Amino acid sequence: MPAKELIRLSGLTKTYGQGDAAFQALKGIDLSINVGEFVAVMGHSGSGKSTLMNILGCLDTPTSGVYAYENIEVQKLETNQRSMLRRHALGFIFQGFNLLARTSALENVELPLLYRGLTRGKRHEMAEKALRSVGLPDKLRNKPSELSGGQQQRVAIARAIVTNPITLFADEPTGNLDSSTTHEVMTLLTQLNREKGITILMVTHEDDVASYADRVVCLSDGNILSDTLNNRKNNK
Amino acid sequence: MTWNAFLIALREIRRNLTRAFLTVLGIIIGVASVITMVTLGDGTTKALQQQISSLGSNMLMIRPGMGFGPRSASAGIPNFTMDDVEAIREQIDNISAVAPVSSSQMGTIYMQEARSSSITGTTLEYFSINNWTLAEGRYFSSSEATSGAAVGVIGDTVRKELFNGEDPIGKKIRVGSSVIEVIGLLKAKGQVGMGDQDDCIMVPINTVQRRITGYTSMHNIGTICVSAVEGTDSDKLVADISSLMRQRRNLQPNQDNNFNVFDTRQIADTLSSSTKTMTTLLAAVAGVSLLVGGIGIMNIMLVSVTERTREIGIRLSIGALAREVLLQFLVEAITLSCIGGIVGILLALVICLGLSQLIDIPFAFNIQINMISFIFSATIGVLFGYAPARRASRLDPIDALRHE
Known part of the structure; x- marks a missing residue:
């Protein structure tokens, strides 16, 4: 099957601040990502990797350049259109989990479905299935404060995949986790990529974590330093 | 959505x-x-x-003396007479009723109960001027008023204190040294700043003069109550009454009023x-x-x-x-x-x-x-x-x- 292009960036820049205080986080990124790829974006802090991820995930807007998602020029879309793109095609996993506090795991996972206007029964069913698929079938009623970090991140993954997104964005998904839970979460992501064909873009600064990906893009000072294919350790 | x-x-x-x-x-x-x-x-x-409003509507009170306060009880200032009452009734416009009031505090006794109440000698008009209404019985008739019959109308406090739940109508009470038959009971008005209005016994003014105080002269009316026609300019009424009373009391232009006209609307x-x-x-x-x-x-x-x-x-x-x-x-x-x-x-x-x-x-x-x-x-x-x-x-x- 010939690789189909999903994401194309050309000359993408992002500048924070204005005038003398302006800081250019991205200095003209050209990148192409195909459907089904598992890409790790690496770099030191301040290299612009998180900025790139946020723009790709439509959480932030570029200053200039072209960002095409499935040939749609995202930078030209209006706020609401970008919301609809997030709602229907994208999923997010954050370093800080970003779950709603005092809200059960099930309700957190149901949240994206609520905005899709699904019925209560359907929401429950899908959310339960997603939580089961991340290995938390018995934590439906638990609130984030009653879960460990790894479990919270798995709830967040369930929330991201419950809508069957085309692309999953993960910003340092293991940043707050210890090595064994890191392995659990990364295995889960790899599975999603393999079994469901979800394209995954992941930001990390750990080589170990990046080694789960097919392809590693290294950023430095707002430019792409290297773009290499991985010899995946679990690619057997 | x-x-x-x-x-x-x-x-x-x-x-x-x-x-x-x-x-x-x-x-x-x-x-x-x-x-x-x-x-x-x-x-x-x-x-x-x-x-x-229970005090009476558009009521004016004329009293001897300079007014309320220290100088009001000046000795030697004459009370009013029934002639003054009649003069006001005939010569002042825009009044609907006039009534004399001759009040004194007296011991009252019924069976074993004894207390001191205010005895008011007045005429029938007094009740309407002061917004009194009957709870029971009747007011005194005009013949009783003229003859000074031994009848009286009592307030609710007197009933409570003297009669202990008995029906007071037709009972005889001792007031001072005479005996009065209770013919009417007034509806309670309640407390006002100036005291319990219901602690009162109303009798015809002639009865007070002939039987109770024993004075035969007509010179013992302490207050004249006047009720103005609704919508009357009460300032003008006060001025009219004042000039009439000055004339009747033979006051010279350089003399102050030795009476005062009090408009209850002022209280209101x-x-x-x-x-x-x-x-x-x-x-x-x-x-x-x-x-x-x-x-x-x-x-x-x-x-x-x-x-x-x-x-x-x-x-x-x-x-x-x-x-x-x-x-x-x-x-x-x-x-x-x-x-x-x-x-x-x-x-x-x-x-x-x-x-x-x-x-x-x-x-x-x-x-x-x-x-x-x-x-x-x-x-x-x-x-x-x-x-x-x-x-x-x-x-x-x-x-x-x-x-x-």
Whole structure:
């Protein structure tokens, strides 16, 4: 099957601040990502990797350049259109989990479905299935404060995949986790990529974590330093 | 979409009951205190108005002496006579009734009960001038009045103190050294600032003069009560009566009045202006509590902005539209404000009913103040619940998520 292009960036820049205080986080990124790829974006802090991820995930807007998602020029879309793109095609996993506090795991996972206007029964069913698929079938009623970090991140993954997104964005998904839970979460992501064909873009600064990906893009000072294919350790 | 926002808003309220409770509490306190204070102020004013109107409508009282106070009891100033009463009746325009009052404090006895009451000798007109109505029995007839029959009409306090639940009509009581038959019982008027009005016994003036005090002269009328025709200029009436009385008392132009004409409307005016001041004061205090309640609401809303901004970021990042998030916050704010407002009104109702029973004033429900305080707090609640959400929903999702 010939690789189909999903994401194309050309000359993408992002500048924070204005005038003398302006800081250019991205200095003209050209990148192409195909459907089904598992890409790790690496770099030191301040290299612009998180900025790139946020723009790709439509959480932030570029200053200039072209960002095409499935040939749609995202930078030209209006706020609401970008919301609809997030709602229907994208999923997010954050370093800080970003779950709603005092809200059960099930309700957190149901949240994206609520905005899709699904019925209560359907929401429950899908959310339960997603939580089961991340290995938390018995934590439906638990609130984030009653879960460990790894479990919270798995709830967040369930929330991201419950809508069957085309692309999953993960910003340092293991940043707050210890090595064994890191392995659990990364295995889960790899599975999603393999079994469901979800394209995954992941930001990390750990080589170990990046080694789960097919392809590693290294950023430095707002430019792409290297773009290499991985010899995946679990690619057997 | 509206239903959805409603659902999400209610979930969010249920999830953050403490926050919701504190917000609502601010509104409840504000609304309840304003309504309570203004309602009680209104009730007090109403109570005073009722008491004032029980004094008599458009009544003027003419008394010997310079006026109230130290110089009023000057010795040697003559009382009025029945001729004065008749002169006023005939020569002054715009009066509907005139009655002489000859009052004295006397011992009264019925069976074993004895006490001291005010005995008023007067004419039939006195009852209408002073707004008295009969509870039982009858007033004295004109022949009884002329002949000075031994009959009397008693006030409610006299009945309670002397008769111990017995029916007083037809009973004979001893007043001073004579015996009087009770022919009528007056309806109770209650306390007024100047004492118990119901502690009284009214007898024909001739009866006082002939049987009780024993004076045969007509020179013992202490007060003349005059009732003005509705809508009369009472200042002009006071002036007319004054000039007539000066003439009848042979006062020279350089002499001061040795009598005074007192307009009960003055009491009414004074009392109502002082209750108005009180109501204004209460409203001001209540306004402060409303403000404090409002600030409470603002604080809770502002304190939760950080958490809520992050919540907005999360919702936006998983694909909520800005207007969906806004609608949710609006519904939340309106729901909380309305609950607070309604509970506040109900609480005020309970407090007002209880307190007005306790301090014995009529309960005056004031729809206006209920509306005003409700709308004021609800507006603050909605404004401060909605404004931060509006700001946050305009951010890029990532900025909302990173909000510190």
